[in-house]
Amino acid sequence: MIGNVPSDFRLPTSDSVIGRLADDVVLSIEDLWVEYQTPAGPMQAVRGATLEIRRGEAVALIGESGSGKTTLGLALLRLLTRTARVSRGRARFRIGDGRTLELFSLGGSDLRRFRWQECAMVFQAALNSLNPVLKVRDHFIETARAHGRKDDRQTSERARELLRMVQLDGERVLSSYPHELSGGMRQRVSIALSLLLEPQLIILDEPTTALDILTQRAIIDVIRSLRQRLNFTMMFISHDLSLAAELADRVATMYAGELVEVGKVRDVFYTPKHPYTVGLLNAVPPIAGEEFTPLTAIPGSPPDLLAMPSGCSFHPRCPYATELCVRQAPPLFAVGNGHQAACFHWERVTRRLDVWEGAVR
Amino acid sequence: MTITEPLLSLDHVSREFSTRRGRITAVDDVSLAIGRGDILCLVGESGSGKTTVARMAAGLLEPTRGTVRFEGRDLHQTSKGEHKAYRRAVQLVHQDPYASLNPVRTIGDTLRAPVLHHKPVRGRREGTRRAAELLTLVDLTPPQNFLSKYPHQLSGGQRQRVAVARALALNPRLIIADEAVSMVDVSIRVSILNTMLKLRNELGVAFLFITHDLAVVKYFGWEGHVGVMYVGKLVEFGRTPQIIGRPLHPYAKALAAAIPEADPDLTRTKDKLQLRSLDIPNLTALPSGCVFHPRCPYVVPGLCDEVAPRLEDVGEGREVACHVVARERQALTPLSPSPGSTGEGGTEAA
Numbered sequence: 001m002i003g004n005v006p007s008d009f010r011l012p013t014s015d016s017v018i019g020r021l022a023d024d025v026v027l028s029i030e031d032l033w034v035e036y037q038t039p040a041g042p043m044q045a046v047r048g049a050t051l052e053i054r055r056g057e058a059v060a061l062i063g064e065s066g067s068g069k070t071t072l073g074l075a076l077l078r079l080l081t082r083t084a085r086v087s088r089g090r091a092r093f094r095i096g097d098g099r100t101l102e103l104f105s106l107g108g109s110d111l112r113r114f115r116w117q118e119c120a121m122v123f124q125a126a127l128n129s130l131n132p133v134l135k136v137r138d139h140f141i142e143t144a145r146a147h148g149r150k151d152d153r154q155t156s157e158r159a160r161e162l163l164r165m166v167q168l169d170g171e172r173v174l175s176s177y178p179h180e181l182s183g184g185m186r187q188r189v190s191i192a193l194s195l196l197l198e199p200q201l202i203i204l205d206e207p208t209t210a211l212d213i214l215t216q217r218a219i220i221d222v223i224r225s226l227r228q229r230l231n232f233t234m235m236f237i238s239h240d241l242s243l244a245a246e247l248a249d250r251v252a253t254m255y256a257g258e259l260v261e262v263g264k265v266r267d268v269f270y271t272p273k274h275p276y277t278v279g280l281l282n283a284v285p286p287i288a289g290e291e292f293t294p295l296t297a298i299p300g301s302p303p304d305l306l307a308m309p310s311g312c313s314f315h316p317r318c319p320y321a322t323e324l325c326v327r328q329a330p331p332l333f334a335v336g337n338g339h340q341a342a343c344f345h346w347e348r349v350t351r352r353l354d355v356w357e358g359a360v361r
Numbered sequence: 362m363t364i365t366e367p368l369l370s371l372d373h374v375s376r377e378f379s380t381r382r383g384r385i386t387a388v389d390d391v392s393l394a395i396g397r398g399d400i401l402c403l404v405g406e407s408g409s410g411k412t413t414v415a416r417m418a419a420g421l422l423e424p425t426r427g428t429v430r431f432e433g434r435d436l437h438q439t440s441k442g443e444h445k446a447y448r449r450a451v452q453l454v455h456q457d458p459y460a461s462l463n464p465v466r467t468i469g470d471t472l473r474a475p476v477l478h479h480k481p482v483r484g485r486r487e488g489t490r491r492a493a494e495l496l497t498l499v500d501l502t503p504p505q506n507f508l509s510k511y512p513h514q515l516s517g518g519q520r521q522r523v524a525v526a527r528a529l530a531l532n533p534r535l536i537i538a539d540e541a542v543s544m545v546d547v548s549i550r551v552s553i554l555n556t557m558l559k560l561r562n563e564l565g566v567a568f569l570f571i572t573h574d575l576a577v578v579k580y581f582g583w584e585g586h587v588g589v590m591y592v593g594k595l596v597e598f599g600r601t602p603q604i605i606g607r608p609l610h611p612y613a614k615a616l617a618a619a620i621p622e623a624d625p626d627l628t629r630t631k632d633k634l635q636l637r638s639l640d641i642p643n644l645t646a647l648p649s650g651c652v653f654h655p656r657c658p659y660v661v662p663g664l665c666d667e668v669a670p671r672l673e674d675v676g677e678g679r680e681v682a683c684h685v686v687a688r689e690r691q692a693l694t695p696l697s698p699s700p701g702s703t704g705e706g707g708t709e710a711a
Binding site for chain 2: 167213216218220241242265266270283288298299
């Protein structure tokens with residue numbers, strides 16, 4: 001099962017190499033639960049998430065604040081705070097040479113290699129993820145050195161190339177400190193830095209949030225062209241549905257720690273089958289079109305993760321909810337080709353607004 | 362904009378600031394007016410001066426030049442009594458409800474304070490009754506559930522509703538909302554916007570609504586006007602449906618084109634306007650001529666980089682500050698006299 005191991009990579013502990021995934025699967029998350037210790041007791045921030053990401057695709061994880069999207073990303077890179085832990089489930093990752101890593105039992109140097117060489121994460125606040133006392137050049141050099149690439153000149157050369165790809169003036173930016181750059185420039189530096197070691201998977205957490213509109217557009221265009229050139233796999237986390245519409249091949253909606261709908265981007269946007277996805281879509285104001293577009297809000301607010309409602313966690317806010325939804329949690333139903341939704345009433349779910357007008361509060 | 366006297370007007374208002382790197386003009390010669398029950402949206406990116414305009418309109422900042430008038434009276438020349446009346450009539454809602462609500466006061470205390478201070482009602486019990494009324498107005502029901510809570514016990518959206526409720530405490534005639542919904546989630550954003558629209562429709566409250574998001578302007582300001590600001594200047598002004606449907610100023614066009622849509626087919630095929638540069642100019646070293654010319658794809662060398670365009674009326678109550686737009690209009694309007702024309706030739710073209 002384990003093929004030839006390249007000499008530059010120490011073999012993971014035996015129990016972290018379990019089987020192969022399907023050839024095109026890069027990441028497989030199965031029944032993932034993440035628990036935070038809080039003064040009021042354990043709180044489940046991610047509840048049984050299952051998701052596969054295939055080579056070369058872009059998957060958007062959408063949902064509102066507190067839905068568990070960022071926690072899921074952090075858990076994959078084993079970057080959770082000390083008060084959080086993966087309480088159940090597994091995540092497998094197929095590394096470059098075809099072997100499979102069990103992410104939650106990786107240790108020491110394997111973990112270090114996995115992070116950044118196999119999977120890199122770009123964080124929301126790019127100012128906080130860059131070290132304020134290091135010039136941009138040193139960020140690239142230190143990252144490369146930490147992963148055994150000691151040729152600084154080669155690193156600088158690669159850095160300039162990547163910075164050019166994100167539409168930055170490499171020479172000028174490399175000798176700048178983070179505070180000398182605008183928010184949009186810092187975000188592009190972070191993206192370039194994440195690509196330095198050619199990871200297979202990039203996780204972007206809210207890549208355009210808190211940036212000006214024209215800067216957001218530049219970041220979106222940069223990400224799109226980078227994917228075309230470098231062909232990496234991408235998972236991005238966003239509360240912005242429009243960003244998912246722009247960049248994703250597949251979309252997964254998260255609500256109160258659960259993945260409630262997963263499908264191809266056109267299926268999820270044009271024929272959403274989970275009422276929460278519908279609620280989100282009906283709340284986004286469009287700019288195109290010469291007519292006024294009425295919108296509706298999802299009534300109520302997301303549940304307290306320490307006191308979850310019975311049955312379906314969305315039932316107190318859902319216009320389709322019935323007795324069944326109060327009693328029983330819905331499984332993920334196959335609602336179309338590669339399209340799943342966790343709703344008993346998915347066959348009745350439409351984007352019509354009038355359903356929501358008199359919704360429960 | 363309105364035939365009657367506007368509620369609040371800014372008349373050729375400029376504001377300068379001294380910074381370590383020199384003097385900057387955050388707002389440069391902006392004129393705006395808001396009538397009773399009107400919605401006026403100001404849209405622009407960071408550094409556009411929209412928040413400085415909001416602060417001047419709210420009386421928190423005095424203009425370096427120009428005047429702010431409330432019901433026709435210069436805000437900074439009013440008597441103490443008039444100023445107090447203005448303070449009641451114009452209320453500000455900030456972006457960040459975490460920062461603007463006092464964390465050690467209950468929601469009830471927060472809402473009672475302005476009522477008891479300005480004395481439209483007397484006594485704690487009356488104050489509480491008014492506080493409950495305000496909570497109901499902003500859809501925090503039943504109010505009893507919220508009066509004794511502290512800000513940290515509420516969600517971000519609920520806190521922003523409390524901030525709106527506090528702004529309503531003194532029956533204001535104008536609410537200045539500065540990025541009031543940019544920090545809340547999508548579905549909550551719509552419900553807060555709907556609540557504010559209800560206040561406008563039912564109570565006749567006018568809104569000066571500051572945002573960076575044209576899509577939000579389209580929804581909230583559909584029945585009002587929008588001003589597009591760029592590094593301190595108003596570059597386009599008009600009725601919201603006109604500006605959203607057919608922006609004329611290249612910067613407004615770029616903004617509208619840049620916004621992604623929650624529709625995969627539409628957003629991926631939408632015409633984008635490629636700017637020549639991504640950088641917003643430094644306020645301490647503004648470009649010559651039109652401040653947008655270094656980024657503008659339509660730039661006319663020798664004109665745009667030399668002469669600053671003035672905001673000009675282009676009909677239908679719409680104003681644009683752009684040489685290129687002005688030229689196109691001249692080309693399309695044969696009756697307007699052009700240099701060297703005898704004044705007769707225009708009729709054939711019509």
